[in-house]
Amino acid sequence: MKLMYLLQIIFRCTLLALAVYHGAKREARFMKSALLVFAMTFLPALIHVILRVEIDSFSILIYLVILFMTLYLGGSLGYYDRFSWWDRITHFLSGAAFVGFGIATIRAGSDITKILVILFGFNFSITLHVFWEVLEYVSDCVLHGNAQRWQKFHINKNHVSNIHLSEKAIQPAGLVDTMNDFNCCIVGAVLASAVWWFFL
Known part of the structure; x- marks a missing residue:
């Protein structure tokens, strides 16, 4: 479980870095895409909090x-x-x-x-x-x-x-x-x- 948590942090940091990179290059389409993926990574946690459904790590x-x-x-x-x-x-x-x-x-x-x-x-x-x-x-x-x-x-x-x-x-x-x-x-x-x- 701790490994999954660490992987999610690394993944989100990578997405934010990509968003900053594309923002600096004024590539709005790519930046929006990276930010959308970043936002969607929180969906399983949101499901857990709202519906009390715990999805497996894999x-x-x-x-x-x-x-x-x-x-x-x-x-x-x-x-x-x-x-x-x-x-x-x-x-x-x-x-x-x-x-x-x-x-x-x-x-x-x-x-x-x-x-x-x-x-x-x-x-x-x-x-x-x-x-x-x-x-x-x-x-x-x-x-x-x-x-x-x-x-x-x-x-x-x-x-x-x-x-x-x-x-x-x-x-x-x-x-x-x-x-x-x-x-x-x-x-x-x-x-x-x-x-x-x-x-x-």
């Missing part, structure tokens, strides 16, 4: 990695467009991490069988991903973005991105992207559930 660690990979590296530095596999890795990890969040939620103040705890954790993770994909869709519709990779060509601040659609694709890129996200999430959630079976 799930919190994966959560911190996901934050950095998605919001800073993926969103701000363009890793989603640079590496076609980046999105899949983040969904796989989040599928695994949020099983732990679900298990912590249902175990708080309840005495139920292990199989139901695992099933709830698994379903909790999948449900969060469903909501995430819906939010991506709404964001694309309202803000004309390309989070679900439905546009063959999409101009962002760095370059034109078309790496997510093969010329031989049978299905639209948006559908392929969404289904890949779901599949990676399910694989991560299944593996995490199997690991949790031995720890509960």
